[in-house]
Amino acid sequence: MTNNSNNYFSSDFKLGILGGGQLGKMLLYETRKFDIHTKVLEASKEAPCRIACDEFVLGSLMDFDAVYNFGKQVDVLTIEIENINLDALEKLEEEGIKVYPPTKALRTIQNKATQKLFYTDNNVPTADFSRFAYASEIEDAIENGGLELPFVWKAAQFGYDGQGVKVVRSIDDLKELPVGECIAEKMIPFKHELAVIVVRSVSGEVVTYPVVEMEFHPEANQVEYVICPARIDKIVAQKATEIALKVSEEIGHVGILAVEMFQTQEDEILVNEVAPRPHNSGHYSIEASYTNQFEQHIRAILDLPLGKTDSKVAGIMVNLVGADGYTGEVVYENIAEIMAMDGVTPHIYGKKQTRPFRKMGHVTIVDEDIDEARRVAQKVKETIKVISK
Amino acid sequence: MTNNSNNYFSSDFKLGILGGGQLGKMLLYETRKFDIHTKVLEASKEAPCRIACDEFVLGSLMDFDAVYNFGKQVDVLTIEIENINLDALEKLEEEGIKVYPPTKALRTIQNKATQKLFYTDNNVPTADFSRFAYASEIEDAIENGGLELPFVWKAAQFGYDGQGVKVVRSIDDLKELPVGECIAEKMIPFKHELAVIVVRSVSGEVVTYPVVEMEFHPEANQVEYVICPARIDKIVAQKATEIALKVSEEIGHVGILAVEMFQTQEDEILVNEVAPRPHNSGHYSIEASYTNQFEQHIRAILDLPLGKTDSKVAGIMVNLVGADGYTGEVVYENIAEIMAMDGVTPHIYGKKQTRPFRKMGHVTIVDEDIDEARRVAQKVKETIKVISK
Numbered sequence: 001m002t003n004n005s006n007n008y009f010s011s012d013f014k015l016g017i018l019g020g021g022q023l024g025k026m027l028l029y030e031t032r033k034f035d036i037h038t039k040v041l042e043a044s045k046e047a048p049c050r051i052a053c054d055e056f057v058l059g060s061l062m063d064f065d066a067v068y069n070f071g072k073q074v075d076v077l078t079i080e081i082e083n084i085n086l087d088a089l090e091k092l093e094e095e096g097i098k099v100y101p102p103t104k105a106l107r108t109i110q111n112k113a114t115q116k117l118f119y120t121d122n123n124v125p126t127a128d129f130s131r132f133a134y135a136s137e138i139e140d141a142i143e144n145g146g147l148e149l150p151f152v153w154k155a156a157q158f159g160y161d162g163q164g165v166k167v168v169r170s171i172d173d174l175k176e177l178p179v180g181e182c183i184a185e186k187m188i189p190f191k192h193e194l195a196v197i198v199v200r201s202v203s204g205e206v207v208t209y210p211v212v213e214m215e216f217h218p219e220a221n222q223v224e225y226v227i228c229p230a231r232i233d234k235i236v237a238q239k240a241t242e243i244a245l246k247v248s249e250e251i252g253h254v255g256i257l258a259v260e261m262f263q264t265q266e267d268e269i270l271v272n273e274v275a276p277r278p279h280n281s282g283h284y285s286i287e288a289s290y291t292n293q294f295e296q297h298i299r300a301i302l303d304l305p306l307g308k309t310d311s312k313v314a315g316i317m318v319n320l321v322g323a324d325g326y327t328g329e330v331v332y333e334n335i336a337e338i339m340a341m342d343g344v345t346p347h348i349y350g351k352k353q354t355r356p357f358r359k360m361g362h363v364t365i366v367d368e369d370i371d372e373a374r375r376v377a378q379k380v381k382e383t384i385k386v387i388s389k
Numbered sequence: 390m391t392n393n394s395n396n397y398f399s400s401d402f403k404l405g406i407l408g409g410g411q412l413g414k415m416l417l418y419e420t421r422k423f424d425i426h427t428k429v430l431e432a433s434k435e436a437p438c439r440i441a442c443d444e445f446v447l448g449s450l451m452d453f454d455a456v457y458n459f460g461k462q463v464d465v466l467t468i469e470i471e472n473i474n475l476d477a478l479e480k481l482e483e484e485g486i487k488v489y490p491p492t493k494a495l496r497t498i499q500n501k502a503t504q505k506l507f508y509t510d511n512n513v514p515t516a517d518f519s520r521f522a523y524a525s526e527i528e529d530a531i532e533n534g535g536l537e538l539p540f541v542w543k544a545a546q547f548g549y550d551g552q553g554v555k556v557v558r559s560i561d562d563l564k565e566l567p568v569g570e571c572i573a574e575k576m577i578p579f580k581h582e583l584a585v586i587v588v589r590s591v592s593g594e595v596v597t598y599p600v601v602e603m604e605f606h607p608e609a610n611q612v613e614y615v616i617c618p619a620r621i622d623k624i625v626a627q628k629a630t631e632i633a634l635k636v637s638e639e640i641g642h643v644g645i646l647a648v649e650m651f652q653t654q655e656d657e658i659l660v661n662e663v664a665p666r667p668h669n670s671g672h673y674s675i676e677a678s679y680t681n682q683f684e685q686h687i688r689a690i691l692d693l694p695l696g697k698t699d700s701k702v703a704g705i706m707v708n709l710v711g712a713d714g715y716t717g718e719v720v721y722e723n724i725a726e727i728m729a730m731d732g733v734t735p736h737i738y739g740k741k742q743t744r745p746f747r748k749m750g751h752v753t754i755v756d757e758d759i760d761e762a763r764r765v766a767q768k769v770k771e772t773i774k775v776i777s778k
Binding site: 025312344 | 398414417418421422423424440441442443679680684688693694696697701702718719720721724725728729731732733734735736737738739755757
């Protein structure tokens, strides 16, 4: 427990947040609850964090000077997105600014090839993969027999929102890939995709949230529901939690670490990837958990005691994405209809323009009974539609 | 259900909030969640709503022009405090601005003498009282035998935060009273003080929250805990809910109406007073309820379907007030210690200066077991202290 926690609740202390997107916006609810002074750096002046922070600074997160100069003006620095200039962070750390997660952890995670190598180096189970400096090398590898179709292509850097990941089934598919550094990962015919959020405070207190399950649409192969708790065997849940804790310890993050995993047909657990910040798989916690992931991240990076991670009720999250075929000024069709259903809370991210599959918000459904929550979640999904005017 | 609910979730719609205090700040969390454009009128530029609203306008809520000009720029107007220029509101209503709660309801409530007369006119049970145009008339009434000591003096207008209410036990106590319009109310030796939050939407949907109980300190005679659900007989809870519903219907509010009541030694229910806005007795709902009172108020005034009012878990609220003997820059002593307790969430209002008994925040304690929540609440109260540097 921190000895000077009172400092955070005074006007002298400043928390810097790198990134002003939707995750930052949800972090800001919690900083306001605790009356913590915040300063946000973000490249877009239309960003959701523009309001609700105490100070908003325009600047690129990839620009050394922008990040460095911003960081010098705060006491603790955190992130809401991984794509940050890490050299600037490192220099800030050297000069005594508290950076959480630490730059070292971000270096491991930011590049997906580095992240995968880290798993194999540390005996963390993960899907087999090959690393390529250029996408053009992939075709050679296939011809040499060094790589088999199908596989999952992942850009090594700067993927977001489903971009940067593609299933490659034929040589033809290769033509559409960007040219840069990438990995080719063995496709895992998994039983479930799972995630565990691990939280680690500055002084080393560690807690985990219950295992959540991503339920996929049987045909579209897209995540439809994030379900807490996962409807899986206890032994598997325990294994997943242990592996998430091992990853957390090896990476040495501070704050939230969301660990995404596959449960194979043989009930093996393979780590897919991690995010060192509040994560989509933890959004359910706002309505369902004793302590939501955003408050928990703040507690962790300010070295306050961590909160209880249990759920009050079962929680299911549905992402609100732009419907296919609609581009333009957004309309949330039937939003009143879903709000009439018990235990349903929409979160609207405030993007004015929709386009196919753009993340526009999410909806949480909570109920004492997980099966009832699942039924309502399906009704929500069938009712609301994100279209354009 | 509204037919044009989509309008609220677009950039054209503007919600005006009169008052920029702590209640407004908590309302703003919800408007941000739904991405509703907000505009706040408030006299103090240091107010908690200064950030998190889309537009902040400096101006007095009692000034006709300030309120009128502000109101003309929004589509729906609501309040976070009752002390508003009602003539301006009335004119805005006449000119087509949607004002919720309606001015008529506010006229009934704003003046406590009018509010009491309203109860007797509408057969709502309430403590006996006398009304005085000037406090100086009280002494005559006592001498004439028209009023007996002790009684509860209440200022007819503009009381806040426990000011404007005093127990008068002797002729000497009269000297300390302000001169203006007031009421003298019979002291009720109540068993419990209870409150019920009733919510009414524009189109008339009505829901109630569970009855809550204010537990008093046995010696200090101050509310120590707001407890949901109240630990009272079901029949009494039902009676309290029915009376709250009757008051709600007669007053014709839209949005939250918090109805405070006494349960007498004979299990009679007497209405004490009401507040037509989110209320201290409903703060527990942020952590404990399926739909918190702030989201519910927004749903009601935008004519969206009302949310489920049940609790996920038992909730207890403790007010954080400045400790006696401390004035100056605030320090929250032992805040980390209470955050280490299960299910404890502090809400810090962000006032930089503390003084004896000033409301500086509140703490919510939730648990599946109400008795455990009560034990933790006591530990919280014994641990945290709001002092000065």
